[in-house]
Amino acid sequence: MVQDDITHADSDDWRPCQPGEIASVVRQVAARKQALRRRKLWQISATCAGVLLMVGLVWQISSRPEPKRLAGLTCRQVLERDEQYVRRELEPELQARIKAHLEACPHCQQHMDSVSQRLRQTLISSREDWRGLSDASLLTRADW
Numbered sequence: 126m127v128q129d130d131i132t133h134a135d136s137d138d139w140r141p142c143q144p145g146e147i148a149s150v151v152r153q154v155a156a157r158k159q160a161l162r163r164r165k166l167w168q169i170s171a172t173c174a175g176v177l178l179m180v181g182l183v184w185q186i187s188s189r190p191e192p193k194r195l196a197g198l199t200c201r202q203v204l205e206r207d208e209q210y211v212r213r214e215l216e217p218e219l220q221a222r223i224k225a226h227l228e229a230c231p232h233c234q235q236h237m238d239s240v241s242q243r244l245r246q247t248l249i250s251s252r253e254d255w256r257g258l259s260d261a262s263l264l265t266r267a268d269w
Contacts, residue, residue: 196225
């Protein structure tokens with residue numbers, strides 16, 4: 126009985142559907158649902174990627190080992206003073222500690238060898254620049 130009242134009351138608002146109209150509405154609703162699913166999937170994916178990135182960074186930072194100390198110096202501290210060490214411009218105590226570090230650390234020893242070789246080449250080439258010049262040109266070149 127209630128069903129009949131609703132049918133009769135709404136019958137004036139209804140109109141016949143055109144062919145394919147219901148199918149078009151169904152496609153539009155399905156497309157909106159699919160777009161909403163895609164948007165949610167992108168949001169979830171972006172959130173997961175962000176979380177994974179943060180976890181990776183935390184893991185990277187926390188798993189980084191303490192710098193190796195040999196003779197009380199880290200490799201970084203030795204490499205920061207490489208040219209001063211080769212030129213023997215450091216205090217004797219620090220020079221000795223770096224030497225002890227180099228004896229135990231092949232990586233730093235290899236680096237120090239290359240620095241020493243580079244400085245030696247620079248010195249040799251600068252001496253060759255001065256060879257063969259007369260005293261007058263030496264004075265001019267030295268801005269005396």
